[in-house]
Amino acid sequence: MRNSRLLLRSGLTLAAAAALPASLAGPSAAASGISVSTTGSTVSVVTSSCTLNNGSWGNASLLSSRQANFAQGRQAALSGTTISQSAAWSGVSPGTYTVVVVCSNGSTAGSQSVIVSAPAAPAVPTTSSTSRSAPSRGVMGGLGGAARDYGPLTLGIGAALVGSGVIATAWFLRRRSKPYRL
Template identity: 45%
Template sequence: MRTGQMLARAALAAAAVVSLPPAPAGAAQAGPGISVSAVGASVEVTTSTCSAMNPDGSFGRASLLAGGQADFSRGRRATLTGTSGTQSAAWTNVGAGTYTVTVVCKDGTTAGTQAILVPGAPTISATTLPSPVGSAPAGLLPARPPSPSPTPSRGVLGGVGGATEDYGALTLLGGLALVAAGTGAAIRYLRRRTGPSRF
């Protein structure tokens, strides 16, 4: 009984395989797949399917299709580069939105198609920082220190200290009188010391 059921199942599987239509000649068959990633406004696709290399060193082409685009040639195309083990393509300055990435190898086979959500470039907004604790209100800030006086254009004027200052005649006479009195007192003192001593 069990052998009969197994034979019946094998016959059904063979019939299903025979009933499948053959693939048309020249049709591109999808490969094992691709891996797509998005960081900011950059998108990168990698695959290991396109191992055959073109004479220019590329392994095929990749296309970044925006919403509403279905044709490979309508998208932003990039060259697939790398090694026979891993191939990749990248796009920069991609606006935010949902895109479809399709990779076609050198021989025309499609390595894979995958949708990706691109967040876009981060926006930087200016923020107002709070004033530190204990800072003075805006109206009570100390005044700005005065700016240094400009350097004289003719340089520094020379002189002998305060001798260049103009004094009045009365001041000069007073000074001469003091000098004369001091000189007289010094002479008298010296004469007393040098005179004959008295016992």
């Protein structure tokens, strides 16, 4: 009886602990309703979140790191069908940008950051061997969200969750070794 109650409480605790970070996390690219891609110096965005309103699907804006709101960026009208709408910008210089899509009804379909890298220099052929040019920035590896800067509130919540997990583990192990104590 005691073991079954302990397993039930442990299962419920684990389920709550697994659901909490997902509920506290910010919107991801999949949840935001847009998909952003780059090919060379062209940035494109695709969404299926907007509806046709007064002959327009909405607008997409490409914001550099120095621009703060939708109106300051390079805007492009969305075009497409009821299944998919898209916009594209060509001749984008290297850097980090944020793409924001606002539907014609005023709702934001989503926003996502994108990195446009400098085009690789053409390889100079040599007579002794063939060579390939290396990627200009290499692999953007890191610790999960290394390409995005999370604020102190998000980091504080994460630290609090880790700290509470450590404290709960220590309390559980202490209580398990001496069941007559709290």
